[in-house]
Amino acid sequence: MINYNFNKTITLKTGQQVTLRYPQQNDIDEVLNYINKLVEEDVFILLNEKKTKEEEVKFIQNATQEINDQKGLVIFAFAGEKLVGITNIGKGRFREENNGELGISLAKEFRGLGLGRILINEIIAQAKQYLNINLLILAVCAPNQVALNLYQSVGFHEYGRLPQAVKYKDQMIDKILMYKNL
Numbered sequence: 778m779i780n781y782n783f784n785k786t787i788t789l790k791t792g793q794q795v796t797l798r799y800p801q802q803n804d805i806d807e808v809l810n811y812i813n814k815l816v817e818e819d820v821f822i823l824l825n826e827k828k829t830k831e832e833e834v835k836f837i838q839n840a841t842q843e844i845n846d847q848k849g850l851v852i853f854a855f856a857g858e859k860l861v862g863i864t865n866i867g868k869g870r871f872r873e874e875n876n877g878e879l880g881i882s883l884a885k886e887f888r889g890l891g892l893g894r895i896l897i898n899e900i901i902a903q904a905k906q907y908l909n910i911n912l913l914i915l916a917v918c919a920p921n922q923v924a925l926n927l928y929q930s931v932g933f934h935e936y937g938r939l940p941q942a943v944k945y946k947d948q949m950i951d952k953i954l955m956y957k958n959l
């Protein structure tokens with residue numbers, strides 16, 4: 778059974794401490810601010826419209842439920858009171874119950890410090906322990922070289938490329954599909 782009190786502090790190469798834990802009900806304002814900043818920044822994530830508080834209330838409720846049911850994982854990274862990163866894995870359904878789909882993002886000031894790698898390694902270790910899956914998949918925009926480098930370095934392989942699948946800054950760009958066997 779999963780222990781919802783999971784709480785782990787790591788030290789980045791800058792000396793800053795970051796705490797990893799599951800979402801809590803009182804994270805709503807932080808998560809709203811975090812996600813809407815990424816939307817404003819126009820990073821290579823699917824979302825390009827700001828979220829509302831109500832949507833984030835639901836997001837945290839669903840995340841909590843999924844974690845407790847061992848149907849998914851959402852790990853938050855906090856520097857002090859500030860939410861600086863989120864990674865998640867959602868389990869597939871029915872005949873794809875053995876799959877999990879990975880997502881990850883970090884606040885701008887916390888990129889390039891090794892936190893992405895730490896978060897991915899943590900969620901993969903937890904997925905093996907709790908989710909009963911043996912295949913991880915993800916999708917990444919082709920020009921997102923930083924993410925591609927990270928995914929390759931933790932063992933993801935490209936299995937497909939959907940041409941011109943994503944509209945980004947008024948241009949159509951390719952989507953790269955990747956997998957990793959656990």
Ligand SMILES: CC(C)(COP(=O)(O)OP(=O)(O)OC[C@H]1O[C@@H](n2cnc3c(N)ncnc32)[C@H](O)[C@@H]1OP(=O)(O)O)[C@@H](O)C(=O)NCCC(=O)NCCS
Pocket residue numbers: 820821822881882883884887888889890891892893894895916917918921922923924926927930
């Ligand atoms: C993609 C992202 C999660 C990577 O996390 P990160 O903490 O910046 O990456 P790390 O510092 O852990 O670096 C891990 C690897 O990524 C690659 N990487 C990191 N910064 C890089 C850069 N500026 N240029 C090229 N590769 C880079 C390297 O392969 C690096 O490994 P190395 O340090 O051994 O060379 C983060 O940059 C991010 O949140 N970006 C915006 C949102 C996003 O694009 N999410 C992914 C959507 S698919």
